[in-house]
Amino acid sequence: MAGSADIKNRIKGIQDTRKITNAMYLISSTKLRRAKKSMEDIEPYFYGLQSLMQRMMRHFPDMTHPYLRGDEERPESETTHGFLVVTADKGLAGSYNANVLKETGRLMKGKSSRLYVVGEAGRRFFEQRKISIEENFTYTVQNPTRARARVITNTFLKDFEEEKIHDLTVVFTAMKNSLETETRVMKLMPLEKEMPLKDIPSDVPREEFIIHPSPKEVLSAIIPPYVAGLVYSALVESYCCEQNSRMQAMRAANDSADEIVQELKVRYNRKRQAGITQEITEVSAGARSGNLHN
Amino acid sequence: MNKKTGALRIISPDGIFYDGRMLAVIMPSLDGQLEFLPCHEEMITVIITGELKYQTEDEKWHVAAVGGGVAETANNRCDIYVDFAEKPEDIDKNRAKAALERATEQMRQKKSIEEYKISQAALARALTRLRVADKDPF
Numbered sequence: 001m002a003g004s005a006d007i008k009n010r011i012k013g014i015q016d017t018r019k020i021t022n023a024m025y026l027i028s029s030t031k032l033r034r035a036k037k038s039m040e041d042i043e044p045y046f047y048g049l050q051s052l053m054q055r056m057m058r059h060f061p062d063m064t065h066p067y068l069r070g071d072e073e074r075p076e077s078e079t080t081h082g083f084l085v086v087t088a089d090k091g092l093a094g095s096y097n098a099n100v101l102k103e104t105g106r107l108m109k110g111k112s113s114r115l116y117v118v119g120e121a122g123r124r125f126f127e128q129r130k131i132s133i134e135e136n137f138t139y140t141v142q143n144p145t146r147a148r149a150r151v152i153t154n155t156f157l158k159d160f161e162e163e164k165i166h167d168l169t170v171v172f173t174a175m176k177n178s179l180e181t182e183t184r185v186m187k188l189m190p191l192e193k194e195m196p197l198k199d200i201p202s203d204v205p206r207e208e209f210i211i212h213p214s215p216k217e218v219l220s221a222i223i224p225p226y227v228a229g230l231v232y233s234a235l236v237e238s239y240c241c242e243q244n245s246r247m248q249a250m251r252a253a254n255d256s257a258d259e260i261v262q263e264l265k266v267r268y269n270r271k272r273q274a275g276i277t278q279e280i281t282e283v284s285a286g287a288r289s290g291n292l293h294n
Numbered sequence: 295m296n297k298k299t300g301a302l303r304i305i306s307p308d309g310i311f312y313d314g315r316m317l318a319v320i321m322p323s324l325d326g327q328l329e330f331l332p333c334h335e336e337m338i339t340v341i342i343t344g345e346l347k348y349q350t351e352d353e354k355w356h357v358a359a360v361g362g363g364v365a366e367t368a369n370n371r372c373d374i375y376v377d378f379a380e381k382p383e384d385i386d387k388n389r390a391k392a393a394l395e396r397a398t399e400q401m402r403q404k405k406s407i408e409e410y411k412i413s414q415a416a417l418a419r420a421l422t423r424l425r426v427a428d429k430d431p432f
Binding site for chain 1: 305306307308309310323324325328335336337338339340341362363364366368373375377408
């Protein structure tokens with residue numbers, strides 16, 4: 001009965017794999033919950049800074065700052081586009097990585113670009129295709145923290161100041177609803193200056209602000225944490241999506257493992273029964289022939 | 295005695311640190327300490343790493359170590375957005391001491407301007423934390 005031993009082995013193998021996928025499923029769901037919690041904590045701070053930014057823009061529409069979009073357009077041939085690409089550290093998350101990388105490839109096409117890749121999967125992808133990515137930019141995407149978002153932000157803000165890049169786009173994944181995820185593209189730098197003015201009627205008396213010590217200093221103080229906040233939210237969003245995709249992939253794996261095990265068990269039992277039946281037939285046939293001789 | 299109070303919110307990325315009424319708030323600004331009293335003129339200002347003090351309605355002073363950020367006051371509401379905000383009792387002195395040592399060590403080495411600035415900022419944070427941790431407000 002070599003066949004049934006093989007089947008038994010396979011069942012055991014699949015059950016062991018299922019244990020792993022099931023564990024990954026559970027881990028992903030806890031990680032997802034934790035990431036969502038830290039996202040909620042940062043919200044008051046982040047929205048506060050955002051409204052402060054808007055207020056500054058409203059009061060000083062003609063302010064200039066290196067981080068704000070200037071009036072002059074740079075010709076495309078002289079522009080280097082920066083891309084911050086957020087992928088996972090490992091696969092096993094459905095099409096999560098593939099979607100982000102595909103979108104990045106589409107955006108990069110025919111442009112001179114500089115890539116900042118977060119996550120091992122993305123780095124490997126570009127290395128295999130011999131596309132140069134920013135070195136010394138080896139940040140993991142596990143447990144996104146504000147500190148890491150700040151370091152990442154400082155890296156490209158510095159490159160932006162030194163004109164190594166002239167704009168920056170973030171390619172990340174966000175939740176469309178609680179089930180679906182979608183790849184998003186966010187233009188981050190330079191910051192857009194125009195803010196819609198029309199929602200404030202002109203006859204409303206507006207406060208006059210003292211800006212201390214100068215608008216430029218204030219902007220320099222607000223913009224880095226503001227941008228870091230945006231980066232952080234992109235990291236957390238992506239992380240949530242990664243965990244979500246992995247949960248779904250693992251659930252699918254669990255389900256199909258169950259299915260295969262079920263099928264194999266039926267086959268194994270059938271084989272076992274066939275074996276037993278055969279033995280009984282043999283024994284009884286032998287007994288009968290013995291009887292005949294007596 | 296009924297003193298005039300103003301609204302004060304101190305917000306850090308870890309959540310809302312304080313949300314309530316205040317009689318006064320003193321914060322570290324770029325050129326020294328700056329105090330906001332209730333009904334302060336509308337103003338936006340830059341805050342640096344240092345100690346922030348505020349007086350609550352019961353006339354008690356509280357102190358906190360804060361990171362850099364901005365403060366905005368308008369219509370008798372003061373919103374302070376800082377990188378971090380910690381109460382003296384929440385400060386991990388051992389960690390701050392270790393950070394202080396690390397930062398001084400790094401500043402002694404010859405490094406790029408950027409690294410120097412990072413160490414300098416770390417030093418400022420560590421010093422502030424240590425100062426605030428040992429302090430009773432007034």
